[in-house]
Amino acid sequence: MMxxxxxxxxxxxxxxxxxxxxxxxxxxxxxxxxxxxxxHKRLFDLLKEGKAxxxxxxxxxxxxxxxxxxxxxxxxxxAGPTTSYRxxxxxxxxxxxxxxxxxxxxxxxxxxxxxxxxxxAVYFAATGGAGALLAKRVKKAEIVAYEDLGPxxxxxxxxxxxxxxxxxxxxGNDLYIEGEKKYRRE
Amino acid sequence: MREINVQLITEKVRDLCMxxxxxxxxxxxxxxxRAMEKEESPLGIEILKELKENAxxxxxxxxxxxxxxxxxxxxxxLGQDVHLAGGNLNEAVQEGVxxxxxxxxxxxxxxxxxxxxxxxxxxxxxxHTETVPGDKVKITVAPKGGGSENxxxxxxxxxxxxxxxxxxxxxxxxxxxxxxxxxxxxVGVGIxxxxxxxxxxxxxxxxxxxxxxxxxxxxxxxxxxxxxxINRLGIGPQGLGGRTTSLAVxxxxxxxxxxSLPLAVNIQCHAQRHKEVTI
Numbered sequence: 508m509m510x511x512x513x514x515x516x517x518x519x520x521x522x523x524x525x526x527x528x529x530x531x532x533x534x535x536x537x538x539x540x541x542x543x544x545x546x547h548k549r550l551f552d553l554l555k556e557g558k559a560x561x562x563x564x565x566x567x568x569x570x571x572x573x574x575x576x577x578x579x580x581x582x583x584x585x586a587g588p589t590t591s592y593r594x595x596x597x598x599x600x601x602x603x604x605x606x607x608x609x610x611x612x613x614x615x616x617x618x619x620x621x622x623x624x625x626x627x628a629v630y631f632a633a634t635g636g637a638g639a640l641l642a643k644r645v646k647k648a649e650i651v652a653y654e655d656l657g658p659x660x661x662x663x664x665x666x667x668x669x670x671x672x673x674x675x676x677x678x679g680n681d682l683y684i685e686g687e688k689k690y691r692r693e
Numbered sequence: 694m695r696e697i698n699v700q701l702i703t704e705k706v707r708d709l710c711m712x713x714x715x716x717x718x719x720x721x722x723x724x725x726x727r728a729m730e731k732e733e734s735p736l737g738i739e740i741l742k743e744l745k746e747n748a749x750x751x752x753x754x755x756x757x758x759x760x761x762x763x764x765x766x767x768x769x770x771l772g773q774d775v776h777l778a779g780g781n782l783n784e785a786v787q788e789g790v791x792x793x794x795x796x797x798x799x800x801x802x803x804x805x806x807x808x809x810x811x812x813x814x815x816x817x818x819x820x821h822t823e824t825v826p827g828d829k830v831k832i833t834v835a836p837k838g839g840g841s842e843n844x845x846x847x848x849x850x851x852x853x854x855x856x857x858x859x860x861x862x863x864x865x866x867x868x869x870x871x872x873x874x875x876x877x878x879x880v881g882v883g884i885x886x887x888x889x890x891x892x893x894x895x896x897x898x899x900x901x902x903x904x905x906x907x908x909x910x911x912x913x914x915x916x917x918x919x920x921x922x923i924n925r926l927g928i929g930p931q932g933l934g935g936r937t938t939s940l941a942v943x944x945x946x947x948x949x950x951x952x953s954l955p956l957a958v959n960i961q962c963h964a965q966r967h968k969e970v971t972i
Contacts, residue, residue, distance in 0.1 A: 530736070545809070575757045575800040584798060585757040590840045590873050612840075612931065613873040634743045634931055635840070635875035636964045638760040639751035657811060658760075658800055670743070672736065672933065683872055686934020690734060691927030 512670070518566025519607040521627045527673045529680035533631060534668040539568040539610070541662040543589055546653055547597040554600050561652035561661060564601060568608035570633075573658035574642070583645040583664070585638030588612040591630070595619050602628045610671055614683045624679050631671035632682075644669045695828040696776045697972060699785035702832065705970050706789025709834035710765060711797035713968040714757045717748040720903040721940075721965050727904075728877060728930075728937040737935030741877075744930075744963055759964045762799035763836030765790045765818035766896065774828035783820060786832075790818040793834075802839065821893065833900060835967035841874035841960045847892050850954040856915065859884060859956055864922045866958045867939065872932020875962035879903065880923065880942045883957040885949040895959035898943035900967055907944060916942040 512532040515523060517539060527533065540562060542550065553560055571591055575584035591611030598609065599622035607628050612635040615623075623630060633641060647665035654660050674682040722745060729741045751758040767786050771777075794801055794815040801815045825831075846866055850858050863882055870878075883894025907913035920942045929935020940963070949955055 532736075532739075573760060573800065575760050575762060576798045578756065578798045581756070584800070585751075585760040585762075587760050589761070590843075592873070612875065614871060614932075632872075632931060632933065634740055634747075636759045636838075636962055637743050637747040639754065639756050639758060640743060640747040642756065643750065674933070682934070683932050686734070686736075686929060686932070687871075687927040688934075689927065690929055690934045690936060692925040 517568050517607070519568070520566065524607055524627050524629050525677055527629050527676055529673050529676045529682045529685065531673040533671050533673060535568065535666055535671060536668060537665065539570050539664050539666055539669070540651070541572050541664060542569045543571050543573050543659050544593055545656050545659045546661050547594050549653060551597040551600055554604065562663070565605035566607050568610060569601070569606060570664070571609065571611035575638070583642050583648045586642045586645060587636050587638035588633040591615060598622065602626045614681070615675060620675055620679065620681065623675055624677055627677050629673055629677065630675040632674045633669070633671050641669065694774055694776045696778050697830060698779040699777050699782060700779055701972060702782065702785040702830070703789040703792065705832055705972060706767065706786050706834060707793040707796065709832065709968045709970060710790055710793025710799065710836070713834050713836055713966045714762045714797060714799055715751050715755050716968070717751065717758055717964065717966065718903070721963070722748060724903045724940040728940060732930070732935055732937050734929055734933070734935035736933050737930040737937060740930040740933070741937070757799060758966065759838060760800055761802060761838040761840065762794070763838050763966070764803065764842070765794070765815060766835045766837050767818050767820045768833040768835070768897070769820065769822040770825045770831040771822055772827035772829045773824050775830055782822070786820050787816045787818055790816050829971050831969060831971045833967055833969040835900065838962050838964065841878060841962040844870035844874040845895070845957070845959045847888060847955070847957040849888065850956050852952070852954050854954060858954070860919055860922065862956055863919050863942070863958050864926070867923050867960070868926050868928070870960060871928060874960045875964070876928055876932055877930055877937045877940045877963050879961040879965050880919070880939050881959035881961060882942060882944040883959070884944060884946040884955070886947050886955055888955055890947070891955035891957035892959070894945040894947065895957035898945040899959060899961045899965065901943050903941050903965065909946070912944045912946060916944055
């Protein structure tokens with residue numbers, strides 16, 4: 508049997524993040540931000556130049572998603588996660604600046620995992636391809652930066668019970684490695 | 694000679710782009726059900742349930758199953774007794790893709806390889822046209838997502854690698870892909886031909902109905918052997934551990950050069966989308 512999901516609401520403190528364990532089902536409520544390949548590169552470049560970011564990262568969660576265009580009357584288009592390894596080059600810098608959570612799919616690099624441990628952050632998986640289901644949990648969406656990037660623009664989302672699973676916790680556990688090991692048959 | 698106006702081709706391609714992206718095939722839904730019966734991971738079962746619920750919402754609300762509405766891959770089987778009037782077939786298909794992705798609020802995911810500038814309308818589509826006997830035109834639209842396509846490979850094995858070499862390569866490819874291609878996947882395998890033909894065979898094998906048998910008994914047996922090995926890897930739904938790493942392995946094969954053994958593995962995510970129409 509599955510245990511009951513844990514509800515969280517950003518901004519997250521170190522203590523909030525420490526409570527989450529690999530394999531936990533989590534429902535996110537409140538504000539999260541979207542960002543993928545091109546937006547990450549821009550945020551990374553700003554940090555490198557010592558400039559201010561378009562939003563305060565402290566305690567926040569970034570969702571790696573490039574939605575479909577919303578239909579008339581729809582809050583948000585289909586919005587499943589994209590593969591996370593493409594953000595690996597940029598994530599450690601963002602985590603150092605206070606980012607507490609990332610939502611995507613697929614395994615992270617050792618550098619990202621080390622940064623999560625050191626600065627207390629977690630990595631969540633959302634179900635890849637469940638774009639229609641995830642879109643329904645978005646109650647409000649507005650662009651906060653990089654409108655020129657289209658689906659890749661940074662958006663502030665207000666979500667209601669967005670379902671995710673903890674893959675990497677602050678103790679260095681990794682569900683991709685442990686899950687595979689548990690069910691592998693030689 | 695039967696005459697078909699290319700305008701009709703444009704309309705059909707437009708409709709197929711929208712339908713393929715919102716209406717997951719019944720064969721895929723049934724494959725989810727079969728997987729749920731065998732899945733040992735409670736989290737894996739939850740994910741399979743989510744995928745079924747997602748498909749239901751997408752169909753009911755007419756919204757894309759996945760935000761990656763893909764590269765539009767279009768197969769045209771053109772009857773040789775058909776005269777296409779009113780324009781160019783290739784341009785008619787491209788126009789259909791343009792309209793479908795615009796009118797269906799589908800994501801435009803095609804860009805320049807260097808500058809990454811988006812073409813803005815999801816064209817160019819990839820079009821494979823084959824001339825066949827008869828006076829009909831069959832069109833299949835199969836949107837292909839980037840995440841699973843990135844995990845695909847073509848390799849030129851040596852003849853001495855044989856069937857064992859083929860099995861080893863396919864299983865290894867799935868293992869190394871891990872959670873990236875959105876498992877449970879469908880593994881398309883093309884054997885033989887040339888480099889590009891092996892890739893095309895692998896892609897075309899994905900169009901076969903899930904749960905159907907390979908008409909060649911030798912390949913049918915090979916498919917089930919590879920699938921068994923893949924599902925022992927433990928990757929599971931979304932790579933979080935479990936029995937269901939792949940729903941099926943599909944193989945298409947043709948003769949090859951005496952010096953070579955081309956092999957292509959085209960990985961398809963669980964959103965196995967394709968719709969067809971015959972005019």
